[in-house]
Amino acid sequence: MSFSDLKLFALSSNQDLAKRVAAAIGMELGKSSVRQFSDGEIQVNIEESIRGKHVYILQSTSSPVNDNLMEILILVDALKRASAESVNVVMPYYGYARQDRKARAREPITSKLVADMLQVAGVNRLLTIDLHAAQIQGFFDIPVDHLMGAPLIADYFERRGMVGDDYVVVSPDHGGVTRARKLAEFLRTPIAIIDKRRSVDKMNTSEVMNIIGKVEGKTCILIDDMIDTAGTIAHAADALQEAGAVAVYASCTHPVLSGPAMDNIQNSAIKKLVVLDTIYLPEDRLIDKIVQISTANLLAEAIIRIHEKRPLSGLFALNKNK
Template sequence: MGVNYEEKPLKIFSLNGNTPLAEKIAATFGVKLGDCAIKQFSDGEISISIEETVRGVHVYLVQATNQPVNDYYMELLIMIDALKRASAKTINVVLPYYAYARQDRTAKPHEPITAKLIANLLQEAGATRVLTLDLHTVQVQGFFDIPVDNLFTMPLFARYYRDQKMTGDDYVVVSPKNSGVQRARSLGEYLNTTLAIVDQEESDPNGGYVIGDVKGKTCIMVDDILNTGATLAKAAKFLKDAGAKEVYACASHALLSPPAKELIENSEIKTLCVTDSCLTAEERHPSNMEYISCGELMGDAVKVIHENKPMSPLFKLEEKCFD
């Protein structure tokens, strides 16, 4: 039996981070986004007011935290506080991109752990649950004392490449850096390919080498965060130098900070595939980039959360991706 939405009402609100994605999530329920007003004073302070009642309502608050990341996080914290004071029953934060997750440990003495700091801020503000997509490292979930659901983009990319018949022995899935091996292995299992790694030397812009056989094969690089594009562009050159036939790439979160557009367009990457987890200006988009939407996936996740159904089918998505 389905949930009675009159007995368990919900509303979906969007802040300024990624309203188009929020609209896709709301479309899963056939509802419009909730009404709120966001303005910024001349000194940079942010003011938010909720323009409709949320008393006793389960609220799902969508906010991507790409650039300007600090403004978007302040919007999120202020809105959570407003919802708490307006007596929302639950405040479920939907973070398509969890910024500050890259610093999840102290690599050197006296460094902050910003991933933990953000978790503390969200909880102290009043969030009761977090739904996110492809965390930089899955252990970030452990920084929270509230439920956290971390969805994966690999099934979405697998569907994209399977639709183009890019599977089997003629293809290699590549991690463009050592830290992304698990992500590459996951996509490789979906596509039935072998695996390779580009070991890049951070201290030397020209240093690095390919681990694995890529000669005469088409490579598909996979990463989570595409910021300036330097990592992918450099790895693509190493792959071509190692004899790769063609190089493709995909990334979960396209931040596209300058000079990403120029680096990707002038690289050996034939096509770059990204999700719409981050909203960026069109003039920053490389001409060889394609989008696939994570809206339906995140909308389905909101629905199973609200209906108290198992989340596990969304982590795999075999039937949905490959029907």
């Protein structure tokens, strides 16, 4: 299969994933370099011709969020000025997605600002996985291809026989019910919901209020789109154990895992935490409790289908992304 008019570039956030995506497509990464001046300014250089090419940039806006976002914007500008036919951003993890609405007076809607910045820079299409808020797609006037991590996570549990009524998929909040229901459909399990109240004054904290659904005597599988400090997921796991769960597994698409996350996970009732590689985790963060699944084949297939103008609907089914 030839992709002579397709180029894939990687910036700083997730080089390992980008190399695996390129290998899955059957191509090499484009040649570019990133450097910072002593005052923190970022410079991105393209080291090969991309005239007339359909270019894909793979970069998550994970920590350092602002540097990684700025790298994308600068490379997009360089590509447009170098006569790329189209510039498509593959952003496995879309940073600032939690700032999708005004929760209090005078707050910004920063996820909309990021969408505006990408479009003004010249992005023609965005490919991402599990936006924190699906309505962010509506912040764009360009095509947004929104992939799901649930089939990959479901495949992990299905391969281990974790299906049926002895298991229950648990959403850690009301907002994640749709996500939990999709995983439960794949695994043929019931669902439960943790009713919690998040503090508006304390970042990353919440209080478990009630568990809706039967978890006693069952193995629970928590699922969320992202885990940041892991306080919420650890608290939820402990509450499920206290409610009589036999064992508690957790899963998420985006392992932000900042601050005290590793300690919270290690000291919680979570038996295994299954995450995707939308955010790079160095070896010292991959503790025994964490299992990381690659999105490389999923992203590679999505890029190929977009490039060949084929639908992506086949990527939303179980067992399609092995």
